Every structure is written in C-alpha cells, then in structure tokens.
Amino acid sequence: MNATRGPAVDRSPSDWLRCPSCHTLVYRRRFERAHRVCPGCGAHTPLDAARRLDALLDPGSARPLTPTATVHDPLRFEDLQPYPDRLAAARAATGHEDAVRVALGTLAGHPVVLAVMDFAFMGGSLGVAAGEAIGTAADAALAGRVPLIVVTSSGGARMQEGALALMQMAKTSAAMAELDEAGLLTVTVVADPTYGGVAASFATLADVVVCEPGARMGFAGPRVIEQTIGERLPEGFQRAEFLLRHGLVDAVRPRGELRRTLAVLLAAARRPAEPDRPEATGPTRAAGVGDGAAARPEAGSVESVESVGPIGRPAHEVVAAARDPRRPTTRDHLAYWMDAFVELRGDRAGGDCPAIVGGLGLVEGRAMLVLGHQKGHTTADLVRANFAMASPAGYRKVVRLARLAEKIGVPLVTLIDTPGAHPGIEAEQQGQAGAIAGCLRVLAGLRVPVVAVVTGEGGSGGALALGVADRVLISANALYSVISPEGCAAILWKTREQSPAAARALGLDAGSLLELGVVDRVIAEPEGGAQADPPAASLALRDAVLETVAELASLDPAERVASRRRRFRAFGLPAASDAAGAGIGTGRVREDGDDYRDSDDYEEDSA
Template sequence: MTILNTGTSAGTTWMVCPGCAAMIYVKRYERGDRVCPECDSHGMLTAPQRIELLLDQDSAEPLACAATVPDPLVFTDSRPYPDRLADARRRTGLDEAVACVRGTLGGVAVVVAAMDFRFLGGSLGSAVGEAVTTAAEVARAERRPLILVTASGGARMQEGIVALMQMAKTSDALRRLDDAGVLTVSVITDPTYGGVAASYATSTDVIIAEPGARLGFAGPRIIRQTIGQTLPAGFQTAEFLLEHGVVDMICHRSALRDRLILLVGMTVRPARPYVNDAEAVFTDPAALAPADPWERVRAARRLGRPTTFDHIAGAFEEFVELHGDRLAADCPAMVAGLARLDGVPVAVIGTQKGHTAAELAAHNFGMPTPPGYRKAARVLRLAAKLGLPVVTLIDTAGAYPGITAEEQGQAVAIAENLKLLAGLPVPVVAVI
C-alpha cells in the first residue's frame, strides 16, 4: 500500500522529537514506525501506514462505502465546509478521516478501520460513521474479526447533531457484532477523544492502547476550566487508564501486530477430533492416596507451590491477559484472559497469590475485590460470545473483606457472577 503524506519533508534529514525534543535522524524514525529511539514516544501514523503495519503484505482490499450528504448543514465559518473537505482530501490523499479494508492478519481474515488524524483532526462525521458501520457490517456478514484503530478529536462540529448521531449508529453496528459472536478489538492511539471515545473506540471486546496514548470524553483543558482543579499526573494517558480499569493492555507499536495475531487467532479452532483420555481421570475418591488433613492445610499455605500464573505458563499456550472492569479499577488478585489449551482456544480466569511476601501483597493475598469479579464477568461474557470453554483456577481465601469492597458492591458483584455462570452457554471447568 502506498504511504501518503507521512508528515516529514522528503528533503529533511533531522527532526525534533515531539515527545522529548531530541534531534533524531528522520530515516531512523521512519524505520522505527515513528517511535522515538531516545524517549520511546509513539508518533502519529497515517491510516495507510497503520494498515500496512498491521495486515499481511498485499492483503488489503478497500471497502466500498455508501455516499453521504457532503455538507448536511450548509455550514460556513471562516471557510465553507466543502472547501475544508477538499483541502483535507488533497493533503492526505484520503476520501475521509477513516480507511476501511478487508485483509488478513497472520493468515486470519479480518476487517480493519483505521482513522487518520490529519483529516480534520480525525473528526467523526456522517461519512466516517457510515464507513465504520460498513466495516462492521462486512465483518458480521463474513464473520471476520473487526479491528478499529482510533485517532480523533471528537465529533465533527461542521455537521452538528448529524455527527453526534454517528455515535449511536456505530454503537448499534458493534452491538450486532456482539449478537453475531464476532470479535471486536480497538487500538487506541494518541489522541482519541469525544464522540469516538464515547462510542466505538471503547465498546469493543478488547481495548489495546499504545504507550502514552490519551483517551477521554472531554479534553483536560475543558475539565480543568470546568472544575477548577489540578488534574493528576498522567491523567487520561494509557498508563492512567490501565490502572483505572479502562483498557485491557498497553502494547508497544513494535509488538502490536503480534499481539493482534494472537487475539484474532483465538477465533480459529483446530480441525481435529477430541480425544477423551478417560483413564487419566479419577472418579472414585477411594482411589486417591490418603493424606493427613493438617498436611493438606500446610500444603495450601506453602509459598513454593504453583500459582495461577505458573499453571497458565505450564498448561496453556499463547496466553493474552486482559485487564480492568471498564468501570474504575483492575484487581490484581484476579487474572483473566484468553489462551489455548492443547491448541483449543479457551478463556482462563484464576485467583493469583505469589511466592514471596511482596508478591502476595501485590496481589492482595489472592482475595478478589469487586473490580476483580467484574473483570471475570467481562471475560465470561466474551467467552460466551465467542463460544470458548472456560477454565477457572481457584486459589483464594475468599473475597476481600474491606471497606472499599463494600462501597463498591462486593455482594452485588459476586451475585452477578453466579447468575452469569448459571446461564453461560459454554463448558466451564473449575480447578481447585
């Protein structure tokens, strides 16, 4: 795919890094996919560059999208809106602020919709909404995972309420993908704000953010002016949002394609018969070796015994951990994600303790909080949507008995999980 208007002059040899202000060699910057070799800050990529970075070589096929009204409000400020559109198209070589393609990712058929901030700030207008909706419809019809790469300042003001309506339109398109059991993944790049952040960027099954990417509804300047308060360090960055349970993971640009290959690969099941090794399973308690009860208690408290992470590393392949309850926090005592078990895609959920005092404290001694139960519920729903068996690894003294746990609805969170599991349409195996 041809890269258009990369943002650096063809005759430029050196440039100033937007992140650290260091002088860097332009060719080195471009070879590194616009990641600064000094501070590791991730610069903006164009939509064609994103597609080329992610998809298998020469697999991209543009999607045809229906035409929209080019100037629904006949809007004019200092320049007529059609003039601004024409100028953006000339500068970027794109028809709109998003490019939508079919393609393959690690051999798996996918649909990608990549936004381009150069085009009127990646703003969400009727044409962008129609394009994203078309991408979702193609993904549903052809049962391809949908990958959304976002970069936006919000809804397009020149289209007013018509632009805001695209939030509902695209959200409905993603809901239909939920009903159809098609995986959706969003890749948050810097910046993603406003109507895009409050619709399709954050309503996918998995949310991946690039390091330092900013995501939010209102911008920090508006928030400061409205509430008159100093915002916390790192506010609205990917790191801040991971801590507060909004995104599933932060992924360096150099590892993004491989991470996406693992995720979309979870939708592919091996074509082989199931082998029932019944002889390896004890069904008669009398056949088990006798053990002293106190020795079993001591064994349960032994720091050297395997933790959930140890079992995942030993029994599963390709584990991709998912974080956060999408509300307020990420519980370190609850581990959840997708993996393969003997080649079969599964969801894995477990309580994590540790081998040292520091690890035990970091994981709250294996006692989940309400955000942990809500994270588990989110992964259970994803397993039901994708038709994946669930394996749970249980190693806990019980739910965390604390003030904040009660404030956050501990009993409600547990009750919701029980009700969810009671009707889950996939097999569930509990390992104690």
C-alpha cells in the first residue's frame, strides 16, 4: 500500500458485487484489479482518490502535499444540518480532509504533480480547501518545473461557502495561467461527473483534456438545462463521446489505458528533450492513427533527389501523381514515424474537423508535435475526412496545437495535402478567412522550430495555413499552387479543358517551386512514386524532417523567428540573393550544406 492510501473503507464481505450499470454479478477481486471497471459492460464506476493515486503514480513514488489551512464554515451555513456536521461526516466516510488530494511523484519515471478530486467527499465540490489544494498543486509544479495532472470529479462549487467558493474558480484559473506562462504541460483527466465551477475553471484550461468513457462534463447539469429550455436533450448529451465529437476534449481513454497515454504526453513534454521510450510492451501505435498501413518497416535506401523527381515531367502528370489516392496520408505517416503518439482533437470551441489530424509523440526518440491534412485511400475515407478540406474548426485546431508546441518547447512539423480550404456556407458563417489568417499569424511567430512538408496536393490558402515554416520541404511528385489548374483554366481560359496548360503556366511542380525559393528541398520518392512504396516514401520524409529539425534546433529562438519572417518578407523582391544571405532559404540544400540558388547549377546537377 502506498503512502497515498487513506484509512480503509468498510467493504461488503461478499466476494461478488453487482455492476450498477449492467446489473451483472462481477467477482470483486477482478473488479478491483480492473480499477473498478466492469469487465462485462465497461462501465467506469467511481474511484476514490487513494486508489486513483495508486493507479497512476509509480509504486512508492508518491509524496503527499499538504495545502495551507483554510477557513471553515465562513458563513455559519445551516440547511437541514449545520455545515460543520456535513464536513465531519464527509471526513469520517472518506478519510480525507477535503475533496482534493495532492501528491508529488513519478509516472513511468517522469516527475509529476498529481491532484485528484474525490466525488465521495461532498460531491467533489469546489470550496476554499479544494481550491487551495489545486493552487498548492500548481505551486509545486511551478517550483519543480514539472507537469501538472488533475483528475476531476465534481458537482460544482460548494454552496455552503457562498461567494468564497465562487472565488476559487478565479484562483485556480490564475494558477493554471502561471503554468502556461512557465511553459509547463497541464493535463486534465475527466472522471464522471465534472460540472459547474470545476468544468468552468481549471478542468477545461489544461493543455490536454482526456475523458474516461461515459464521463459527463458541462457547466449546467442536464436536468437544469431541460427545465430551463423545456426541451429533451439528445442521447449522450455531455458524455465524453459527445464532447469528443464536438471538439471539446482531446481524447477518450479507458481507465486501464490512462497511465500509458499520460506517459506518452509526459515523455513528449520533457525538458530538455532527450531520446526516450515511454513504457510499452510492444510496437506502439496510437488508436486511429493508421489508414490500414502495415507495420512500420526498417528504412530502405531511397534514390537521391538528383536522380528522381518531377524535373521535366509534364505538369498535368505531376497533378495526377499528387492526387493519387494511394499516396500515404498523414495518418499513414504518423504510423510509420512515431515511436509513441497521442492524437489531440478539437478546437475547444465546439468543433473537431476530421480534415486536420495532429498530436504529440516521439519520432526516433525526439519529441515533436505533428499535424497535417488528412485525405484517405477510399471514397469512404475521403468523405469522412471531407476530402482534406478543413473547416474553421480545423484551422482553430492548428492554432491550438501550434501554441501547445510553443508552450512546451517542442518542434512543430506540418504535413500538407489538401485541394484547399472548405468553401461551404457553414465555413463562411464560422469565419473561414479569419481562421486561416489566424494560422498564418501564429505560425509566423512561433519560437520553436517549424518544418512544413508538402506531401501531395498543396492547394491555395488552405495549404499555406500549415506552410509558414522555417524550412519547407516537398515530395518529388507533390504540387503547391495558388489555385487548382482546373480553377485557373475556368477563370482565365474560360474552359476547364485547358487545365494542362494552366498547370504548366502555374509553375506548381517541385522543380519550379525550388527555383522560386518557395520550397527549400525536394525529397525523392521511390521508383513509381510514393504510392508504389508508401513505407519507403514515408521513411524518406521522416529522415529529412529529423535532419531539418536538428539543424533548426541549434539556432537562437529569436533569430529563428526573425529569419522566418524575413523569408516571407522577401518573396517577390528582386534582391533574392541578398535575402538568402540574410538567412532566408531560397533553394535546395546540398549534402555539403551549400545552397542551390542558381538555375544553371541546378540543371547541371539534375542532369
């Protein structure tokens, strides 16, 4: 038993108990080994704070923290019984002083501060003692420069403490803001239920919000909402799965997988970044990452960019190759690249766009935040991903994850493959133009290394939203253009049949883009293109990304930002060579580090 364990709670002597959800009999010891999750229906029954601390922290690592003493019964409150009597009963029943327990410890070897709410203590209500406990946890995380994990389960603010309880929402939110400013990762694990003042403060302010299956979270409870609006609520309203679909949380994880998920997040946020492997029993792959991709093979030899590429290839063939549905998607690349990965979803404003996929993970032991457009290999895949045409929610997700990369100091890698931003009515109503502009502004100012890779179709502003980077790489058979050839032909030639001519005129192939300085490096594809050998193509991209990130990581962050801004400031100016000398990439990088800036040099080496 760990030091976190409180006094033993009286239990039934029976070896069997009945699941409160499916009502089947469950062997008690099996139930407890599964952290009180029903093996039949999967229902997650309440877990007290002591068990929760034991389940998440490494054995023997917990060191309890005692919050500063707070006032008791500030209002001399009395309803059916005096408030002090309610407190005494809750303490006797749980063995806790209040609704939150805090401990320093390690999780999979990573130092962490863990604060756990216990619903059994007066419904996990947020009073002055609970608020001070969250503040104490944040202070400890700040002092130790370690992440903070909070497990929530609460009915809301504690009514018996009046306005002082209300003030705890501001206190805990301010504490989370300090951790933001310090660049420390914060994670909320939402247990059932999490309502009111807790949901409207520290619970939803964390960088990552993970829910247990079926957990409810919201500001007002469903009964209050139904009585207020006089309408029946939809099935599953405010449940974890509902919240995930609406972009309000990052993930839903069964209790047995929480420790593994948290270990990956902690490894990715570790400072300074070190090669690391979170605990695992075999090859790791985040749920939902692959599009049917095979297990990741060893990297094979890939022809150099000098021998493979679109140089001299008809532009309309480049367009066809870039759009080939067999090319690896972002999810495929994640499956091939990642040692471990946690997908992060949602814009936290009511939407989760399937056309943008992103998350935190480790690539060859290096922490990265990777995000990109998601297409698909079948019609059904494409429809589910909206043909990789992102909505405003998708671009808001990009901004949220980019800011997370900045906060915890990990490189950002973006994978571009889209025909363009979604042009629908709802997208315009929700501010599509402003959402794209927000991406451009945020990516331009990130202090962490930013690498963009055009892996397929780079269409218009919807692609550029992920393309403001220190270095822009492009696959040999990819394209990047201000408009689709068909759209250009329809507008300027007055017929879509002239799209091959438009493709030639637009200079959208990798060779033309390299000469313009729009991209910095062309990544070779296997014979027959990426679609002929997706694993080899993906691993070639991974190696180029790792090399580029390592190069950028050595630069001063302020100079990195200034150089990135100079790069884009110089596009279209006649003094391109002077701009290049100021640190702006205007051509492919040779193995010896010299830039290709002269078209004659480029043609000679290509030959």
